[in-house]
Amino acid sequence: MQLILLSGGSGKRLWPLSNDARSKQFLPLLKSPAGGMESMIQRVVRQIRDSSLDVELTFATNAVQRDSIINQLGDGLGIVTEPQRRDTFPAIALACSYLSMEKHCSDDEVVVVMPCDVFTEDGYFSTIGRMAQAVSEDLADIVLMGISPDCPSEKFGYIVPECEGEVMRVLRFTEKPSLDKATMLIGQGALWNGGVFSFRLGYLRKLVDRYVQAESFSELRGRYGEFPKISFDYEVVEKAESVAVVRYEGVWKDLGTWNALCEELPGTHIGNVLMGDHNEGTSAINELGMPLFCEGLKDIVVAASPDGIMVCSKERSEYIKDYVGSMQHRPMYEERRWGSYRVLDSTDYDDGSMMLTKSLKIRDGKCISYQLHRHRNEVWTVVDGKGEFVLDGERRSVSRGDVLNIPAGHLHAVRAYGADLSIIEVQVGCPLVEEDIERFEWEW
Amino acid sequence: MQLILLSGGSGKRLWPLSNDARSKQFLPLLKSPAGGMESMIQRVVRQIRDSSLDVELTFATNAVQRDSIINQLGDGLGIVTEPQRRDTFPAIALACSYLSMEKHCSDDEVVVVMPCDVFTEDGYFSTIGRMAQAVSEDLADIVLMGISPDCPSEKFGYIVPECEGEVMRVLRFTEKPSLDKATMLIGQGALWNGGVFSFRLGYLRKLVDRYVQAESFSELRGRYGEFPKISFDYEVVEKAESVAVVRYEGVWKDLGTWNALCEELPGTHIGNVLMGDHNEGTSAINELGMPLFCEGLKDIVVAASPDGIMVCSKERSEYIKDYVGSMQHRPMYEERRWGSYRVLDSTDYDDGSMMLTKSLKIRDGKCISYQLHRHRNEVWTVVDGKGEFVLDGERRSVSRGDVLNIPAGHLHAVRAYGADLSIIEVQVGCPLVEEDIERFEWEW
Numbered sequence: 001m002q003l004i005l006l007s008g009g010s011g012k013r014l015w016p017l018s019n020d021a022r023s024k025q026f027l028p029l030l031k032s033p034a035g036g037m038e039s040m041i042q043r044v045v046r047q048i049r050d051s052s053l054d055v056e057l058t059f060a061t062n063a064v065q066r067d068s069i070i071n072q073l074g075d076g077l078g079i080v081t082e083p084q085r086r087d088t089f090p091a092i093a094l095a096c097s098y099l100s101m102e103k104h105c106s107d108d109e110v111v112v113v114m115p116c117d118v119f120t121e122d123g124y125f126s127t128i129g130r131m132a133q134a135v136s137e138d139l140a141d142i143v144l145m146g147i148s149p150d151c152p153s154e155k156f157g158y159i160v161p162e163c164e165g166e167v168m169r170v171l172r173f174t175e176k177p178s179l180d181k182a183t184m185l186i187g188q189g190a191l192w193n194g195g196v197f198s199f200r201l202g203y204l205r206k207l208v209d210r211y212v213q214a215e216s217f218s219e220l221r222g223r224y225g226e227f228p229k230i231s232f233d234y235e236v237v238e239k240a241e242s243v244a245v246v247r248y249e250g251v252w253k254d255l256g257t258w259n260a261l262c263e264e265l266p267g268t269h270i271g272n273v274l275m276g277d278h279n280e281g282t283s284a285i286n287e288l289g290m291p292l293f294c295e296g297l298k299d300i301v302v303a304a305s306p307d308g309i310m311v312c313s314k315e316r317s318e319y320i321k322d323y324v325g326s327m328q329h330r331p332m333y334e335e336r337r338w339g340s341y342r343v344l345d346s347t348d349y350d351d352g353s354m355m356l357t358k359s360l361k362i363r364d365g366k367c368i369s370y371q372l373h374r375h376r377n378e379v380w381t382v383v384d385g386k387g388e389f390v391l392d393g394e395r396r397s398v399s400r401g402d403v404l405n406i407p408a409g410h411l412h413a414v415r416a417y418g419a420d421l422s423i424i425e426v427q428v429g430c431p432l433v434e435e436d437i438e439r440f441e442w443e444w
Numbered sequence: 445m446q447l448i449l450l451s452g453g454s455g456k457r458l459w460p461l462s463n464d465a466r467s468k469q470f471l472p473l474l475k476s477p478a479g480g481m482e483s484m485i486q487r488v489v490r491q492i493r494d495s496s497l498d499v500e501l502t503f504a505t506n507a508v509q510r511d512s513i514i515n516q517l518g519d520g521l522g523i524v525t526e527p528q529r530r531d532t533f534p535a536i537a538l539a540c541s542y543l544s545m546e547k548h549c550s551d552d553e554v555v556v557v558m559p560c561d562v563f564t565e566d567g568y569f570s571t572i573g574r575m576a577q578a579v580s581e582d583l584a585d586i587v588l589m590g591i592s593p594d595c596p597s598e599k600f601g602y603i604v605p606e607c608e609g610e611v612m613r614v615l616r617f618t619e620k621p622s623l624d625k626a627t628m629l630i631g632q633g634a635l636w637n638g639g640v641f642s643f644r645l646g647y648l649r650k651l652v653d654r655y656v657q658a659e660s661f662s663e664l665r666g667r668y669g670e671f672p673k674i675s676f677d678y679e680v681v682e683k684a685e686s687v688a689v690v691r692y693e694g695v696w697k698d699l700g701t702w703n704a705l706c707e708e709l710p711g712t713h714i715g716n717v718l719m720g721d722h723n724e725g726t727s728a729i730n731e732l733g734m735p736l737f738c739e740g741l742k743d744i745v746v747a748a749s750p751d752g753i754m755v756c757s758k759e760r761s762e763y764i765k766d767y768v769g770s771m772q773h774r775p776m777y778e779e780r781r782w783g784s785y786r787v788l789d790s791t792d793y794d795d796g797s798m799m800l801t802k803s804l805k806i807r808d809g810k811c812i813s814y815q816l817h818r819h820r821n822e823v824w825t826v827v828d829g830k831g832e833f834v835l836d837g838e839r840r841s842v843s844r845g846d847v848l849n850i851p852a853g854h855l856h857a858v859r860a861y862g863a864d865l866s867i868i869e870v871q872v873g874c875p876l877v878e879e880d881i882e883r884f885e886w887e888w
Contacts, residue, residue: 015737016734016735016737274767274770274771276756276760276763276764276767278757278760284755286753288753289789289790290460290750290751290752290753290776291460291752291753291771292752292753292754292755293459293460293752293753293754293755293756293764293767293768293771294755294756295754295755295756295757295760295761295763295764295767296756296757296759296760296761297744297755297756297757300741300744300755302753302755304753306734307734308734308735308736308737309730309732309734309735309736309737309746309748309753310736310737310739311728311736311737311738311739311741311744311746311755312720312737312738312739312740312741313722313739313740313741315740316720316722316739316740317739317740319720319739320720320737320739323718323720323737323739324737326718327718327735327737332734344788344789344801345733345788345803345868346733347827347828347866349828353844355827355828355866355868357788357801357803357827357868359789359801377845379823379825379847381823381870381872383791383799383801383870383872384791384793384799400797400872401821401872401873403823403847403849405847422791422799424789424799424801424868424870426825426827426868426870428825428827428844428845429845
């Protein structure tokens with residue numbers, strides 16, 4: 001059985017902790033059973049591995065999230081990145097084509113597609129097992145997960161089943177109904193659409209062939225733009241002749257707003273926070289080095305990261321995405337496959353040039369690719385760790401205190417070796433533009 | 445007439461904007477009549493200059509505040525710095541000795557001593573004029589300012605005058621009475637002690653002579669430790685035979701708590717702040733580069749600086765000094781006579797060494813003294829401006845993009861020349877200890 005985890009999202013609703021480079025599923029804010037902290041994506045993968053499901057995992061994601069997935073979950077997972085943002089049908093079509101053309105899975109194999117950012121309990125994964133079982137017994141072409149509704153809500157899609165049972169045929173769908181209609185639907189036994197889909201690989205392959213017939217996966221990926229921008233629900237589920245649904249009744253939460261997330265935090269605060277003696281219902285998360293002090297607050301959430309600081313009543317925290325657009329600039333913190341960086345300071349000068357100071361952490365054994373910048377000089381001061389540095393083909397060892405001058409136009413690479421490497425980088429030159437960089441190969 | 449402004453204070457109650465290096469009187473948070481912002485000390489000096497007082501100003505302060513006074517008020521003011529922190533009697537004794545021995549003021553000259561951190565209106569300065577007039581008419585040895593009380597308060601000292609009049613003889617003093625006693629005192633016509641003192645220079649000189657008889661001001665300053673640690677009120681005012689008081693009835697506020705300060709801020713926020721549409725009675729000040737977003741808040745004050753972030757109900761903001769001690773570390777921002785610096789990043793390593801990254805701004809024409817560090821290397825990257833750099837006696841011009849390696853033990857200095865100079869400094873080595881630095885002279 002193949003499990004495709006959809007990992008996307010723009011990261012506006014959990015600003016300033018999430019940003020375009022770090023969606024909510026990567027925030028390490030949940031308590032792990034091992035005692036430390038884990039992100040939503042780490043939690044869901046742990047839950048899958050702890051379940052009785054015998055599955056192979058593939059992530060359907062975008063290029064920006066690829067490095068975060070590897071950093072948080074290690075190498076060796078299947079990761080399919082969409083070349084451009086389209087919608088869920090193209091993303092799932094691409095991942096299924098990867099299973100078929102790259103992993104050579106058979107058309108009979110059962111595929112389950114699920115989101116990676118819902119907070120659930122173990123029963124969720126046994127429900128997935130029953131869904132896959134239903135597909136393998138040919139009870140329907142598509143089997144969905146239906147969530148038992150807590151309350152009438154205008155936010156979800158509703159699935160109306162024909163009659164009660166473990167695997168129920170679906171009569172019809174209703175997208176985001178009015179509150180009155182939702183109440184009526186729930187009275188008729190309708191379930192929320194959980195966004196989990198199960199089908200045989202061959203079933204989807206035929207739908208893919210309608211849009212793109214390719215000889216290889218790389219050809220298909222190159223022609224990704226030929227897929228229509230449409231959701232999997234509209235393109236596949238609503239057009240299918242035989243759709244069934246399996247009910248899930250346990251915890252099912254979208255931790256996509258501060259209000260919802262705060263309920264699952266392991267305590268009142270995370271990071272360098274001092275809570276005074278007169279706070280109530282207040283949560284604080286501080287990813288900055290400087291201290292955060294909270295006192296006399298009631299039902300407030302405070303979050304601070306290199307991207308910004310948010311102080312918001314829990315009640316209003318659902319609406320912050322309306323404001324975030326006017327504050328977002330370049331991400332000030334990013335995880336990369338080689339480690340992470342943080343912007344310490346930046347200035348744009350009147351004459352069009354700029355200064356950018358970063359702190360880089362390169363993980364032991366990892367390297368930054370061999371590259372040159374045409375329009376900026378860089379000065380690297382090694383402040384901790386050990387590694388190897390290459391400038392125009394000349395290799396040298398580096399350690400704490402070494403200063404590396406990298407003038408514009410010169411090829412350079414660095415590798416941490418024997419310890420994590422910490423570097424303070426000062427860039428002076430023209431603003432960062434995509435064409436400023438050229439990448440080459442270097443054999444370590 | 446000589447006016448001595450007392451500038452001290454530890455800066456705990458307005459954390460994180462104030463710190464040991466930046467007391468509340470230097471925070472540029474008040475609206476100036478010219479349209480910009482001004483600090484309390486800039487406000488009080490502007491008020492003095494706009495008043496009809498014909499005075500010469502001298503600041504009695506400590507070494508840490510000296511550079512801030514010059515930066516905010518320019519050169520050319522008298523500044524007397526106490527060699528160590530003692531109390532108000534020694535500080536005023538030192539400043540008076542400076543007037544006598546360095547400025548050669550006569551014993552007949554009238555001196556007024558006042559705090560620099562009260563928020564008042566113009567009538568305050570005409571009251572000072574009347575106090576000085578009373579001294580010059582020999583109505584008393586010491587003339588005080590009495591503030592008309594708003595309400596009974598346990599926080600102040602009370603002055604009980606003999607009878608009503610413009611210049612009233614003082615019957616007795618009561619320090620911080622109970623609320624009941626305060627009510628009774630006010631019923632008897634008592635006034636709050638405003639901490640403004642007026643006397644002839646010769647009167648104080650005699651008191652100084654009791655403790656230290658010196659030939660020169662520098663000798664006296666060197667023997668500062670021989671003065672007792674005692675307040676001016678206890679040592680001078682309460683022992684004086686003839687004390688009078690002049691009443692001031694206008695605005696008189698200590699903007700020493702966030703609650704009080706917020707009332708005088710020019711709007712709801714200062715700095716890079718986005719206020720949402722549902723805040724009430726809330727103030728936000730952000731000195732960081734990153735954005736601060738506030739929404740759904742009621743009667744809250746938010747303040748962010750390189751030293752930390754505070755989110756506090758206005759009601760509880762009086763008590764933050766009880767918590768600040770556990771958060772304070774080295775100041776992350778400081779004004780110096782040559783400009784200012786901000787700490788961008790710092791790490792202490794397990795082996796006892798450290799890394800510190802700073803952004804320096806050196807003002808045009810100013811220089812950092814010729815010095816060496818025994819135990820740390822520094823790398824300076826010039827990111828903006830122009831200047832001259834000296835390393836072991838070798839002088840060179842520097843401008844944007846230049847990298848200056850300063851190994852431990854090497855003498856260096858820099859001067860901004862033709863423009864303000866911005867430098868990113870990375871220190872690697874042993875922790876900053878006072879003995880690590882040696883300063884020398886360099887003739888530019």
